[in-house]
Amino acid sequence: MSRSTNYRNPVLDLLPDYVGGRSIEEVMRERGVSRVVKLASNENPLGPSPEAIRALHEYAHGAHIYPDNYCVDLAAKVAEKSRVRPEQVIFSTGSDNVMQLAIWAFGKPGTYALAPSPGFLGYEIFARSFGLEILPMPLPNGLWDLDRWRNEARREDVSLVILTTPNNPTGTAFTHDELVDFLEFVPKHVTVILDMAYVEFDPNSPPDTEMLLELHENVICCRTFSKAYGLAGLRLGYGIAAEHHINDMKKLRTPYAANGASLAAALAAMNDEVHLHRSIDLARDGVEWWTENLTKLGVEVLPSSANFVMARVPEAPQIFDLMLDEGVIVRHLRAFRLEDGLRITCGLTEENEIALDAFKKALNTLRGVGQGL
Numbered sequence: 001m002s003r004s005t006n007y008r009n010p011v012l013d014l015l016p017d018y019v020g021g022r023s024i025e026e027v028m029r030e031r032g033v034s035r036v037v038k039l040a041s042n043e044n045p046l047g048p049s050p051e052a053i054r055a056l057h058e059y060a061h062g063a064h065i066y067p068d069n070y071c072v073d074l075a076a077k078v079a080e081k082s083r084v085r086p087e088q089v090i091f092s093t094g095s096d097n098v099m100q101l102a103i104w105a106f107g108k109p110g111t112y113a114l115a116p117s118p119g120f121l122g123y124e125i126f127a128r129s130f131g132l133e134i135l136p137m138p139l140p141n142g143l144w145d146l147d148r149w150r151n152e153a154r155r156e157d158v159s160l161v162i163l164t165t166p167n168n169p170t171g172t173a174f175t176h177d178e179l180v181d182f183l184e185f186v187p188k189h190v191t192v193i194l195d196m197a198y199v200e201f202d203p204n205s206p207p208d209t210e211m212l213l214e215l216h217e218n219v220i221c222c223r224t225f226s227k228a229y230g231l232a233g234l235r236l237g238y239g240i241a242a243e244h245h246i247n248d249m250k251k252l253r254t255p256y257a258a259n260g261a262s263l264a265a266a267l268a269a270m271n272d273e274v275h276l277h278r279s280i281d282l283a284r285d286g287v288e289w290w291t292e293n294l295t296k297l298g299v300e301v302l303p304s305s306a307n308f309v310m311a312r313v314p315e316a317p318q319i320f321d322l323m324l325d326e327g328v329i330v331r332h333l334r335a336f337r338l339e340d341g342l343r344i345t346c347g348l349t350e351e352n353e354i355a356l357d358a359f360k361k362a363l364n365t366l367r368g369v370g371q372g373l
């Protein structure tokens with residue numbers, strides 16, 4: 001076969017592959033285990049709301065019809081909950097895609113986007129694909145210190161700031177007031193993308209979208225139905241921003257990018273506050289439980305406001321591997337350039353217990369029994 005000589009966008013050579021967590025099927029096959037506990041992708045262990053499942057069944061009968069491109073019903077619901085106007089809301093295929101639209105629309109090629117380091121792996125891929133580079137902003141000991149970002153945000157070669165609260169993979173968050181203080185220093189021509197994928201879990205004064213947008217028009221909030229609402233498989237995220245920013249992003253969005261099944265399920269999920277609160281409570285209890293138990297083992301755990309914890313332990317790669325032998329998938333943070341980092345999603349009580357036993361067994365194997373573990 002002759003080699004193709006078609007044009008290939010040179011940006012492709014700059015893009016790392018997105019490395020996701022290991023899948024259940026892969027681990028079953030590879031390790032010969034029949035039961036797998038997956039605590040690797042920050043999904044909701046309770047699954048979707050029963051109301052969302054009902055709505056999906058009902059929706060299936062109309063799957064041959066294109067969905068509502070304007071997402072009117074869900075926009076009204078989101079707007080009511082966030083105290084904004086429906087025109088200030090955009091839906092798309094995961095908050096990933098909402099962020100892509102924001103970077104595409106407001107990131108100036110040839111400039112930098114500030115982003116937390118460690119941070120969500122998607123940022124680098126999205127920024128580079130639109131001709132920007134990430135300027136990594138370290139989180140000292142995993143904690144946010146937005147004062148340190150002020151000078152960088154004022155650089156001439158910066159057109160975007162990406163902030164994540166709570167952050168992935170650290171779980172660490174900043175408050176509404178800390179953000180507002182920081183935004184005073186950000187020039188108005190710089191767009192701030194606020195990734196709030198885990199914000200529902202944050203117990204400590206997270207940013208308030210309405211108040212934020214009243215003060216700062218250059219902020220775009222990105223949110224998702226993948227985490228607290230338990231709909232990761234349906235791929236639905238949304239952005240909230242000033243109406244003219246939302247209109248710009250809508251121009252770039254693929255038609256019908258928010259699919260009908262996800263819109264139906266998300267509306268039902270938003271109406272089921274009981275399931276949402278059960279999900280949030282489970283995650284908060286899980287964070288407390290993991291933090292306490294890992295700390296008891298002498299393992300460092302960052303203070304998490306999300307539905308996962310990040311642990312630092314020198315033997316992280318080996319522990320990750322030995323836990324797979326026990327049918328437990330957590331996330332080793334090599335792709336985040338944290339060789340000693342493990343991220344563990346809070347699961348159901350019994351899943352957490354199985355995973356902790358596997359963690360302890362791995363540590364015993366590596367450090368030798370009799371080390372007080």
Ligand SMILES: Cc1ncc(COP(=O)(O)O)c(C=O)c1O
Nearest residue numbers: 094095096120168197224226237
């Ligand atoms: C910080 C952060 N932002 C965004 C996303 C993407 O979420 P979605 O499923 O809405 O695309 C994730 C997914 O894990 C995440 O961790």
